[in-house]
Amino acid sequence: MVLAAGVAAVVGSLLPWASISAPILGTVSVSGTDGADGWITLVLGLVLAAGAGLRIRGPRLPSLATIVTNVVAIGSALALFIIGVWKIVDLRSTENELRDSLSSGPDDPFGIGDAFSNAVQVHLGAGLVLITAAGLAGAVAMVLMLLRGRVRT
Numbered sequence: 001m002v003l004a005a006g007v008a009a010v011v012g013s014l015l016p017w018a019s020i021s022a023p024i025l026g027t028v029s030v031s032g033t034d035g036a037d038g039w040i041t042l043v044l045g046l047v048l049a050a051g052a053g054l055r056i057r058g059p060r061l062p063s064l065a066t067i068v069t070n071v072v073a074i075g076s077a078l079a080l081f082i083i084g085v086w087k088i089v090d091l092r093s094t095e096n097e098l099r100d101s102l103s104s105g106p107d108d109p110f111g112i113g114d115a116f117s118n119a120v121q122v123h124l125g126a127g128l129v130l131i132t133a134a135g136l137a138g139a140v141a142m143v144l145m146l147l148r149g150r151v152r153t
Contacts, residue, residue, distance in 0.1 A: 001137060001138070001141035002048065002051070002052035002055075002073060002077070002138050002141045002142055002145075003049055003052035003053060003056065004137075005048060005052075005077060005134040005135070005137045005138030005141065006045050006046065006047075006048035006049025006050070006051075006052055006076075006134070006138065007045070007049055008045070008130050008131075008133070008134035008137075009041055009042075009044060009045025009048060009049075009080050009130070009131050009134040009135065009138070010042055010045035010046060010049065011127075011130065012032065012041070012045070012126070012127040012128070012129075012130030012131040012134060013032040013033060013038045013039070013041045013042035013045060013127065013131065014031060014032065014033060014038075014042070014127065015031060015032070015125060015126050015127030015130065016029045016030065016031050016125035016126065016127055017030055017031060017032045017038070017087065017091075017124075017125040017127045017128040018030050018091050018122065018123065018124060018125045018128065019122075019123045019125060020120065020121070020122050020123075021120070021121040021122075021123070022119065022120045022121075023119045023120075029125070030125070031125075031127060032127050032128070032131070037083060037087060038127075040083065041080055041083055041084075041131050044076045044079050044080050044083075045076075045080065045131075045134070047072060047073075047076045048073055048076040048077055048080070048134075048138050051069050051070075051072055051073035051076070052073065054069060055069065055073075070142065070146060073138070073142050074139055074142045074143065076138070077134075077135050077136075077137075077138030077139035077142060078135065078139050079135070080131055080132070080134055080135030080138065081132060081135030081136045081139060082135070083131065083135070084128060084129075084131040084132025084133075084135055085132060087128055088124065088128060088132065091122065091124065091128070092122075094122070095122040098117075098120060098122070099117045099118075099120065100117075
């Protein structure tokens with residue numbers, strides 16, 4: 001499960017995170033690797049997958065290395081989840097700010113700004129959802145394995 005979460009985070013980093021559709025402008029899609037956050041989640045996904053791979057196929061690690069591997073895996077998964085939730089909240093906040101800036105209020109007697117504001121659509125991308133779900137699944141799976149004693153400590 002942890003390995004799958006790491007791979008899903010890597011894939012999610014490369015997929016679209018959001019798309020904005022507006023009249024006249026068309027649709028613009030933004031992937032995770034268009035900014036620094038996507039590269040961070042890509043590295044975190046690789047770290048999570050590598051940690052899981054070491055646990056699955058690697059030789060028996062010394063106790064300290066096992067503890068470090070577990071902490072790094074849980075930390076990477078939690079960081080993925082936190083970044084995903086943060087970016088989703090930020091996207092919704094940006095959408096509201098965009099709508100507010102487009103609606104002109106009393107300065108727009110014909111309502112053109114309001115009509116344009118209502119026509120703008122912001123959609124959450126599959127990559128951002130995948131990163132958030134992968135972070136949550138990876139963290140929960142690691143914690144459950146530790147609690148059940150399935151991870152060698």
